[in-house]
Amino acid sequence: MIWTQDIQALGELSQQEPMAAHTTMAVGGMASWYFKPYDKHALGEALPLFPHDMPILPLGRGSNLLVSDLGFHGVVIDLGLIHNIHIDETKLTAEAGARMSKIAQSAANHGLSGLEFMATVPGDLGGGIAMNAGAFGQQVSDTCHEVNIIHRDGKEETLSSQQLHMTYRHTQLPSGSIVINASFTLTRDEQDAIRQRMRDMRQQRSQTQPLAMPNCGSVFKNPEGQHAAQLIEAAGLKGKRIGNAQISDTHANFIVNHGQASSQDVLALIQLVQQTVWKQFNIQLEPEVRILEAMQ
Template sequence: MIDADLRDELGALLDRRAAFDEPLARATSLRVGGPADALVRVDDGAELAAVLRLCSAHSTPVLVLGAGFNTLVRDGGFRGVAVRLGGFREISQDGPVLRAGAGATHTQVTRAAAEAGLAGLEFAIGIPGTVGGWVAMNAGTREREMRDVLARVEWVTREGEPQAADRDALVFEYRHTRLPEGSVVTGARFALRPDDPERIRGRMREQMEARRASQPVDQPSCGSVFKNPPGDHAGRLIEASGLKGQRAGEAAISDLHANFIVTRPGARAADVLELIELARERVRERTGIELETEARIVGEPA
């Protein structure tokens, strides 16, 4: 539990934008998970820096949440302060460069790119979340990832100091961008190329149609649960282990794509975690391959 002083200070700083003992199930796309001691919404850089400094002074863990499309919160919830970016949504254009705040959503950014006649972000239309989540995860597809389109990333450090770096100074890994521990991404610039808006929209439609045919995009999930191991696909390995459609409580391994776990109302994080362990075990037994989760698993068991 966060201490009473921190609670008061957060309340004084953010008023109704600081909620306490707040269920995180509502803040993540899997719709499972227990409460955060505090869930706060910050609307600008000064508020973000103030919250980070307060948490640092009280030695309190911070969980940054974008739109929660790749986060699984355990049933016991998060002991600390979960921070969401409420503002940070501004999008602007400078020639072929699009700048977006970290709170801007995938829909807002891809729509802005298409309207501006800027190509390059078509692959990202079906990667739901925020710019902060895109950058932190180096989100991508088989063809492209954020590293290929980012020109610059802006963030604040755990101590609340603003920093920025060009793409070449950053280290991108498979579904992870290395930033100083505890940093919060505040914005990003994307280097795009001019193209006809209708052609861009056409490619975006194709991307979405392909996803709808192969992924359970209309059901609660966190996208790919596991990273693809070198030279193979986690979905193929799980399917070959006979687990498509496997249920645990109100969660199931999708029968459309075996690397997705979908939930129904009443599901618990424990149901999802049971399926994750089952898939890992079966694939290990059959192939010797150790699957690694792509989704970020946070919080305490119930």
């Protein structure tokens, strides 16, 4: 394969990479190809070199991703080496592979408020933009004003957050595009006050979420005016286990992996929850976790 030689000069390229090792749920089969570009220029050069019909999956921390046991027949693009953070006055710009917790810390160190919630979200910025991540009444779209993306042909484009139509856990990224960086406009506040808010949020998380076991955060979006966790609990499903996956008995909107769970175990629980909640309350729960079916 001629194309692999050129791409190898632009980043780390491997074959048959186990996705269980790259997702916080720790399930999923092999990715046919796995590419980690050295920087954003290398990414731009590499993208057009992959065969046109090869599906592409941008990957951050894998903290909102459920990959099929049959794997992903395409190339996973891991943005982990593209992670600079830059602050100028009240403007923070970060690259897609920057950890959100690190971004929150950097903002706090500069006395900038607006991204405290990121201290509690275990993903990277690219995933945070793609999901319009949020918590504790804050979300990415509140302060994000500009996002740079790269298209499959290697061309870059700058879009405003309005152009991306960011709503609750949803961003309308152009098909096949990859986020490379984003800028935020923040407000000034005392460093100590910002750090205290972050500590409080982290503490609340550690008391209410099953953080010691592999999971993918909230599995379902909250329906308007409702809490998915309350509906799942009211449906009698808290603690329900299929194979090695279980609806957490700490937080009913979390599914935990007891160690050897398959993606199929997790999917079976997701379907059971959807069917039971629909039957009992006539409410359709929509997954928040991105489900990557086989053969995509």
